Amino acid sequence: MRPETSLTRVLEPGSARRLEQGLGFTTVQQLLDHFPRTYSPHNALTGFSGLREGEYATFIARVDSTSLRRLHNRRTEVLDVTVRDISGEELNLGFFGGRQFQRQLREGAVAVFQGKVRIFRGEPTLTNPSFDVLTGPHGQDEPASTDPEVGEVLPLYPATAKTTSMFIHRCVRLVLDQVDFSTWLDPVPEAVAEQESLPSLGEAYEMVHRPATMEQPELGLRRFRFSEALLLHGLMERRRRLAGELQGVPAPARTGGLLEAFDAQLPFELTEGQRSCGELIAADLAGQHPMNRLLQGEVGSGKTLVALRAMLQVVDAGAQAVLVAPTEVLAAQHLRSLRKALGPLADQTRTGLLAESGSPGPVKLTLLTGSLSAAERRQALLDIASCEAGIVIGTHAVLGEKVQFAQLGLVVIDEQHRFGVSQRNALRERYTPTPHMLVMSATPIPRSVAMTAFGDLELTVLHGLPAGRSRIETHVVPTVLGPRWSERVWERVAEEASAGRQVFVVCPRISSQDRSQEQIQRQLRDRFGFTDDAAAVSFTTARPEGKVVWVDFRREQAVEHLTNDASVEALARHFAEHPALSKLRTGTLHGQMPAAEAAEVMGAFESGDLQVLIATTVIEVGVDVPAASLMVILDADAFGVSTLHQLRGRIGRGRTESNQCLLVTRLPTEHPSAQRLTEVAEHTDGMQLALLDLQRRREGDVLGAAQSGTASTLRLLRIVDDAEIIEVAAAHIRRLTDSDPQWQSAPALWRAVEAWRLEHTGAEDYVHQS
Numbered sequence: 001m002r003p004e005t006s007l008t009r010v011l012e013p014g015s016a017r018r019l020e021q022g023l024g025f026t027t028v029q030q031l032l033d034h035f036p037r038t039y040s041p042h043n044a045l046t047g048f049s050g051l052r053e054g055e056y057a058t059f060i061a062r063v064d065s066t067s068l069r070r071l072h073n074r075r076t077e078v079l080d081v082t083v084r085d086i087s088g089e090e091l092n093l094g095f096f097g098g099r100q101f102q103r104q105l106r107e108g109a110v111a112v113f114q115g116k117v118r119i120f121r122g123e124p125t126l127t128n129p130s131f132d133v134l135t136g137p138h139g140q141d142e143p144a145s146t147d148p149e150v151g152e153v154l155p156l157y158p159a160t161a162k163t164t165s166m167f168i169h170r171c172v173r174l175v176l177d178q179v180d181f182s183t184w185l186d187p188v189p190e191a192v193a194e195q196e197s198l199p200s201l202g203e204a205y206e207m208v209h210r211p212a213t214m215e216q217p218e219l220g221l222r223r224f225r226f227s228e229a230l231l232l233h234g235l236m237e238r239r240r241r242l243a244g245e246l247q248g249v250p251a252p253a254r255t256g257g258l259l260e261a262f263d264a265q266l267p268f269e270l271t272e273g274q275r276s277c278g279e280l281i282a283a284d285l286a287g288q289h290p291m292n293r294l295l296q297g298e299v300g301s302g303k304t305l306v307a308l309r310a311m312l313q314v315v316d317a318g319a320q321a322v323l324v325a326p327t328e329v330l331a332a333q334h335l336r337s338l339r340k341a342l343g344p345l346a347d348q349t350r351t352g353l354l355a356e357s358g359s360p361g362p363v364k365l366t367l368l369t370g371s372l373s374a375a376e377r378r379q380a381l382l383d384i385a386s387c388e389a390g391i392v393i394g395t396h397a398v399l400g401e402k403v404q405f406a407q408l409g410l411v412v413i414d415e416q417h418r419f420g421v422s423q424r425n426a427l428r429e430r431y432t433p434t435p436h437m438l439v440m441s442a443t444p445i446p447r448s449v450a451m452t453a454f455g456d457l458e459l460t461v462l463h464g465l466p467a468g469r470s471r472i473e474t475h476v477v478p479t480v481l482g483p484r485w486s487e488r489v490w491e492r493v494a495e496e497a498s499a500g501r502q503v504f505v506v507c508p509r510i511s512s513q514d515r516s517q518e519q520i521q522r523q524l525r526d527r528f529g530f531t532d533d534a535a536a537v538s539f540t541t542a543r544p545e546g547k548v549v550w551v552d553f554r555r556e557q558a559v560e561h562l563t564n565d566a567s568v569e570a571l572a573r574h575f576a577e578h579p580a581l582s583k584l585r586t587g588t589l590h591g592q593m594p595a596a597e598a599a600e601v602m603g604a605f606e607s608g609d610l611q612v613l614i615a616t617t618v619i620e621v622g623v624d625v626p627a628a629s630l631m632v633i634l635d636a637d638a639f640g641v642s643t644l645h646q647l648r649g650r651i652g653r654g655r656t657e658s659n660q661c662l663l664v665t666r667l668p669t670e671h672p673s674a675q676r677l678t679e680v681a682e683h684t685d686g687m688q689l690a691l692l693d694l695q696r697r698r699e700g701d702v703l704g705a706a707q708s709g710t711a712s713t714l715r716l717l718r719i720v721d722d723a724e725i726i727e728v729a730a731a732h733i734r735r736l737t738d739s740d741p742q743w744q745s746a747p748a749l750w751r752a753v754e755a756w757r758l759e760h761t762g763a764e765d766y767v768h769q770s
């Protein structure tokens, strides 16, 4: 029997049909790769005694009765389910929007339930627990406790009403009994399996599906995770190798060029990190093959300068460089700051200055964003196509088909977390020879994540910050504790401004009514943990009198909270009406302003004409205003950890001694989102924050837009928890490649990797173009 053998040849026709209808499985491999979600040590009903509030509980119980009712708002339906445990004790479960579960949870059905216990009217209860039906209501399967073939450990599978966990288990056992795994191709080379003490493929499937002890599943799973990690690194290795064979644009450093002149006029010393990263990059640029490098450095570490020096080296070689930023605000700021940094080395005029004899001619900087006028755009495209523009700065607009570089030598992507893989490669894949690529990120990426999501890039870390950076203190301001707390925030704003320093005030939104239903839905899920139609979650909140009590925080309240989010417009009104704040020179900035207006406001803030800038997260990345010393973030709980860390990085860039970031929240201090703020306040190291944050989030979120087909194909490998496996597997691949470049000793691995690579080589994959 082979992995792709049809289930109809192994199981009874009825069973095969049920698996196909219920789970879409048609092959032996699909069924065997359907791993249990969890395991129960005793193959029997469990007891309810000892369920404690706030605890995550797993138990097996029999459905006693169900009833459907509507909440007083008439829209939400609740399915009340009463279940009994082994001693006949009762427990009530509530399913919001539960009509869909009514068929599965019929009287007599036995299921394993999992969820958080809370106390409602003095009784323990679970709201929308997850569940797997073990045996259907009418004896479709034998009762869980009497199946003689099930050992001490009961695997619990993700199941549906008809394809219950018990049914799946029975089919899996039938298949396991018939497969001869020695005939299956195993991508894990024998030597590796031996060295890492991994069970064989067959043993691993047994351990996962038919464990003899509670420890076995983990041992079996480890083997499958390892195999995924090997494939992943194998794939990255192949991609690197193929990319390394592409013809690049060699740009060796030139004596007497722009880069030399630029270094000579730099008003400060490069940091140690900037110097060493610069050397690596310079050597890459000089090579025959395209560079493919991820430069990772803490907010404010001076990545732009590293990028600019790389761009100058490329321009010195007669090629063009493009810097792609995620927002127009940032692109415009880059243009201004590069012009400033280059001074006379940048061509400030349209016609181009004649260089003094012996010194390099100035480089022309060209901006290309979506909001240029038709005439400006035409001129920019012309400059780009004629090689007149040496350095192009732009947003996504430069990725467009109409943009044709005459001689593109280097693509720099700033703040890569805002771009997807395909965008990252879009520009590059259109050109032969292949331009170099430098990807920059201030969002700290733990090593295992970087190896997974950006494994085809060389990872370089820019260590250290430029000298003279001052400390930033971060405080959480919980306004539920009373109005005095918000007043104090505004006092700080006024104090700072009157001391000649500048203030950012960041709001989650532009105006009060600018949110779609979906956005609210998404926020309900992200911020309050509401899933689908689940309508209630309980946590502490504060009453107006300031007393903290336990209440049911209902969906309506959450919506109310969200629709009253702080907004730029509301805050601008607040500033205008406030006796002290109205005296300050205040500007507003958000992504929906016309670009020219936004540039004007940003310019006024940079020059110090404005004391306060009320903005959305358009200022999250890149914005660099040395006199800014106070950052106030309203409804800070609305933002993720990395956004908060980035925002905080906007201050403390000048000589000011005391810099403060205030995370203002209306949530009660016990709320998980408020505790996330405490974490941000307590840690200043971005990497540590990223790790803390990762532990709380799901893998998909971790990789975000960064994931190509590869990461989404990871089934079992957990990027954070399995960091060790990821590292070890990478080392094995390296060793294998060094000693046996064609992997002749591991043909099954080669085939699996190639199959995976071809499957995920879409139009977006530049490697394939070779």
Ligand code: ADP
Pocket (backbone or CB within 6 Å): 268, 269, 270, 271, 274, 297, 298, 299, 300, 301, 302, 303, 304, 305, 442, 466, 467, 622, 624, 653
């Ligand atoms: P990020 O890495 O977050 O993109 P930037 O490139 O915006 O950081 O740099 C932050 C600030 O530090 C800029 O104002 C830049 O001019 C300044 N800077 C960069 N390198 C140095 C250096 N070696 N010494 C002093 N200041 C520097």
Ligand code: MG
Pocket (backbone or CB within 6 Å): 303, 304, 414, 621, 622
């Ligand atoms: Mg930057």
